[in-house]
Amino acid sequence: MPKRFASLWFRHLLTDWKVRREPALKGTPFVFAEYDHGRLIITAANAEAERYAVCEDMTVADALVIAPGLRYFEGKPGRNLRLLKGLAEWCQRYTPLVAIDQPDGLLLDVTGCTHLKGGEREYLKDMVDRLKEIGYDVRPGLADTMGCAWGVARCAPSGLIVPIGEHRTALMPLPPSALRLPTPMLLKLQSLGLTRISTFVHMPKSVLRRRFGKDMVLRLLQALGQEEEFLLPIKEPAPYTERLPFLEPITTRPVIEDSLNTLLETLCKRLQQEGKGLRTAILTWYRIDGKVGKIDIGTNLATHRPKHIFKLFNLKLDTIAPGLGIELFVIDAPQCEPVSDKQSDLWANKPGADSEEVSELLDRVGGRIGPQHLQRYLPSEHHWPERSAEPTADLKKQTESEWRTARPRPMQLLDKPEPIQATALTPDYPPILFIYRGKRHEIKKADGPERIEREWWLEPGEHRDYYMAEDQDGKRYWIFRSGHYNGTQQGHWFLHGFFA
Amino acid sequence: MLATKEDIISKLRRDIASWEGFRPPEPGQTGSIGLGIIEKAFPNAVFPTGAVHEFISASPEDTAACGGFITGVVRSLIGNGGACIWVSYTRRIYPPGIKFFGIEPERIVFADVPKEKDVLWVTEEALKCEGVAVVICETRGLSFTESQRLQLAVEKSKATGFIIRKDVRKITTTACVSRWQVTSIPSETRNGVPGVGYPRWQVDLQKVRNGMPGSWTVEWKRKAFRLVLPEQVAERSRRYA
Numbered sequence: 001m002p003k004r005f006a007s008l009w010f011r012h013l014l015t016d017w018k019v020r021r022e023p024a025l026k027g028t029p030f031v032f033a034e035y036d037h038g039r040l041i042i043t044a045a046n047a048e049a050e051r052y053a054v055c056e057d058m059t060v061a062d063a064l065v066i067a068p069g070l071r072y073f074e075g076k077p078g079r080n081l082r083l084l085k086g087l088a089e090w091c092q093r094y095t096p097l098v099a100i101d102q103p104d105g106l107l108l109d110v111t112g113c114t115h116l117k118g119g120e121r122e123y124l125k126d127m128v129d130r131l132k133e134i135g136y137d138v139r140p141g142l143a144d145t146m147g148c149a150w151g152v153a154r155c156a157p158s159g160l161i162v163p164i165g166e167h168r169t170a171l172m173p174l175p176p177s178a179l180r181l182p183t184p185m186l187l188k189l190q191s192l193g194l195t196r197i198s199t200f201v202h203m204p205k206s207v208l209r210r211r212f213g214k215d216m217v218l219r220l221l222q223a224l225g226q227e228e229e230f231l232l233p234i235k236e237p238a239p240y241t242e243r244l245p246f247l248e249p250i251t252t253r254p255v256i257e258d259s260l261n262t263l264l265e266t267l268c269k270r271l272q273q274e275g276k277g278l279r280t281a282i283l284t285w286y287r288i289d290g291k292v293g294k295i296d297i298g299t300n301l302a303t304h305r306p307k308h309i310f311k312l313f314n315l316k317l318d319t320i321a322p323g324l325g326i327e328l329f330v331i332d333a334p335q336c337e338p339v340s341d342k343q344s345d346l347w348a349n350k351p352g353a354d355s356e357e358v359s360e361l362l363d364r365v366g367g368r369i370g371p372q373h374l375q376r377y378l379p380s381e382h383h384w385p386e387r388s389a390e391p392t393a394d395l396k397k398q399t400e401s402e403w404r405t406a407r408p409r410p411m412q413l414l415d416k417p418e419p420i421q422a423t424a425l426t427p428d429y430p431p432i433l434f435i436y437r438g439k440r441h442e443i444k445k446a447d448g449p450e451r452i453e454r455e456w457w458l459e460p461g462e463h464r465d466y467y468m469a470e471d472q473d474g475k476r477y478w479i480f481r482s483g484h485y486n487g488t489q490q491g492h493w494f495l496h497g498f499f500a
Numbered sequence: 501m502l503a504t505k506e507d508i509i510s511k512l513r514r515d516i517a518s519w520e521g522f523r524p525p526e527p528g529q530t531g532s533i534g535l536g537i538i539e540k541a542f543p544n545a546v547f548p549t550g551a552v553h554e555f556i557s558a559s560p561e562d563t564a565a566c567g568g569f570i571t572g573v574v575r576s577l578i579g580n581g582g583a584c585i586w587v588s589y590t591r592r593i594y595p596p597g598i599k600f601f602g603i604e605p606e607r608i609v610f611a612d613v614p615k616e617k618d619v620l621w622v623t624e625e626a627l628k629c630e631g632v633a634v635v636i637c638e639t640r641g642l643s644f645t646e647s648q649r650l651q652l653a654v655e656k657s658k659a660t661g662f663i664i665r666k667d668v669r670k671i672t673t674t675a676c677v678s679r680w681q682v683t684s685i686p687s688e689t690r691n692g693v694p695g696v697g698y699p700r701w702q703v704d705l706q707k708v709r710n711g712m713p714g715s716w717t718v719e720w721k722r723k724a725f726r727l728v729l730p731e732q733v734a735e736r737s738r739r740y741a
Contacts, residue, residue, distance in 0.1 A: 355583070355631040356631075357629055357630045357631035357632075358583045358609075358629060358631040358632060360629075361625060361626060361629040361631070361632065362609065364625060365611060365622050365625060365626070368618060368621070368622070369611065369612075369613050369614060369615070369618055369622065370614070373611060373612045373613065373614060374609065374610070374611050374612075375609070375610050375612070376606050376608065376609055376610065377595035377605050377606060377608075377610065378606050379595075379596075379605075379606075385594075388596055389594070389595040389596060389605070395609075398606075399606055403595075403596055403599040403604075403605065404596065405596070405599055405600060408600070409594060409596040409597045409599075409600065410564065410594055410597050411564040411565075411567045411568050411571075411593070411594060411597040411598070412560060412563060412564045412567065412592040412593060412594060412597070413592060413593075413594035413597070414592065415591070415592070444686065445686070445687070445689075445694065445695060445696045445697075446695070446696065447695045447696045468696050469696075470686060470687060470696050472686075473684075473685075473686075474683075474684045474685035474686035474687065474700070475559075475561040475684050476561075476564075476684055476687070476696060476699070477561075497564075497594060497597075498560050498561050498563070498564035499564060499568075499597075499684075499699065500564050500565050500567060500568020500569070500571075500597070500600075500601070500684070500699050500701075500720070
């Protein structure tokens with residue numbers, strides 16, 4: 001199938017955007033201007049201002065002379081890129097491959113997409129009409145090459161859809177500015193009397209290259225389709241993706257749920273046939289008023305069960321705000337993995353922690369409380385108490401080292417040791433009493449000290465002398481003295497944990 | 501033959517007990533979980549699995565004691581597979597400490613719920629799940645309705661739930677099968693050698709459905725529960741007197 005590209009030219013991108021936000025400005029001349037070396041330079045002008053011959057790169061002071069009543073607003077660099085990005089996302093309802101064409105256009109790879117709207121003319125008309133409805137003045141072009149579509153959109157008086165294979169003839173009458181060339185080069189061509197592409201297209205390429213540089217020749221060849229050009233889409237299409245457009249915009253929850261189910265069933269059917277399962281999925285919705293939103297989910301194990309994936313999405317469906325209605329749902333599975341077969345589970349006595357049921361449960365819980373709050377702990381090669389257990393989110397990871405049980409460890413450990421007031425007899429004896437949160441604990445029995453040295457290669461600080469102490473009520477505590485005994489120092493005793 | 505009234509009533513009692521999770525042990529299995537004489541307090545002398553147990557804890561010390569006792573019980577419950585999930589809103593459990601009560605800490609999945617109100621939601625979801633054997637939940641309060649929901653969840657999945665309630669001022673009636681209070685008491689070393697002995701707890705079974713509440717002193721010694729008889733406790737106090 002021959003490639004077909006569409007180019008969209010937003011003639012008044014910034015000013016149309018301003019009118020959308022402030023409808024009162026419609027019909028009045030206004031411009032956007034930015035400071036440059038202390039002068040206000042116009043960066044964008046609307047159609048009414050252009051009627052007064054106000055154009056870009058003019059200073060505002062000059063423009064005000066020729067166009068009294070002209071209003072100007074301060075522009076922000078990079079705003080056009082942001083707008084184009086939003087428009088590119090909007091255009092993804094027409095084709096998955098949309099690229100931003102700076103500073104004021106979009107390029108779309110529409111190969112194989114146009115028949116969905118009943119032909120190229122209807123396809124473009126639909127797109128342009130809807131963009132006009134939103135409020136953007138847009139000129140389209142459709143051709144076999146990106147360069148030709150770009151030139152046709154900007155320079156051709158009519159015949160915006162170039163039939164297959166006729167891009168060369170379509171380019172001939174166009175001026176050189178249809179070739180995406182920088183302004184100095186255009187001036188040079190003009191001064192040489194080369195006002196149409198047909199006047200220089202037959203010149204030997206070596207001559208053109210010598211005169212105008214290799215970029216000019218490259219642009220010419222790209223427009224003619226003799227040189228490859230690549231589109232850089234704003235979003236890589238996921239290998240597993242499903243779309244569900246609606247004839248009528250939908251707004252109600254049951255319909256959203258139904259359509260999500262339909263999408264998931266088709267997606268999972270495909271995944272199942274290829275022996276794959278998804279680890280992450282993104283649901284994107286396109287509203288008729290141009291807003292786009294998405295929710296994503298992740299799973300612990302690759303899965304292709306629509307019911308389970310639906311449950312995960314269901315927890316987040318409340319965040320969908322349909323507004324006036326949703327016209328398109330797209331589901332992507334950017335991360336897929338081969339699914340391990342289920343047969344091995346048959347031999348197990350009872351499903352373990354890595355069984356499908358448990359993993360689905362953890363997906364659900366993780367979707368609600370956040371997967372980072374769901375952890376297992378594995379022993380780690382550190383003797384410092386805070387670091388001796390290493391959290392892991394992986395359900396299948398096995399331990400590489402052993403838990404150390406040579407010395408007693410408390411059942412509960414405080415995140416941060418809390419200072420206590422303690423009275424100890426002589427340097428190495430456990431305290432005889434300590435006060436923790438205003439309560440006095442007399443120590444009847446104690447074990448220790450167990451000295452734990454800092455892991456000096458990780459952090460500096462004092463060592464700790466730990467004691468297991470039992471008070472008059474039989475409660476058992478893990479307390480430590482930080483550093484060496486120092487008769488004058490106070491407040492270097494800490495409570496760190498509670499024993500069972 | 502017409503059954504007498506007593507027969508019918510006792511049969512109904514047996515049925516109700518089995519629906520509520522009290523089942524006689526399966527043939528070939530003892531059903532014992534190593535609690536010794538304490539298990540006699542339950543109907544059929546079997547610790548009820550597939551039920552929700554409630555533990556009262558007034559202080560972090562008590563929570564640690566409850567944690568130790570529960571871990572010792574859970575050890576035999578997840579012996580033949582099945583996942584264990586520990587739900588809490590403050591992460592204080594120290595995994596190496598669990599190892600002392602005979603469970604590999606990596607077998608437990610910890611859910612640190614950032615919002616306290618999600619604790620019971622996570623617990624209920626976990627208890628509903630087929631592959632989960634044990635759910636331990638630390639929560640502040642538990643209303644009657646919430647406990648009923650948990651009970652309904654376990655009746656289907658046959659998982660066992662342990663709820664540690666930390667707010668002692670709001671002890672309400674619940675649908676849980678039993679209510680325990682475990683507190684640490686002074687330990688004992690052999691022949692009065694200085695140092696701290698094996699963990700020793702006062703285990704009060706305050707309520708148990710169709711069973712006999714009671715109070716015992718239990719010690720965790722050599723990876724097993726050991727009952728400390730009252731006379732031994734009494735003897736200790738006499739010696740110190």
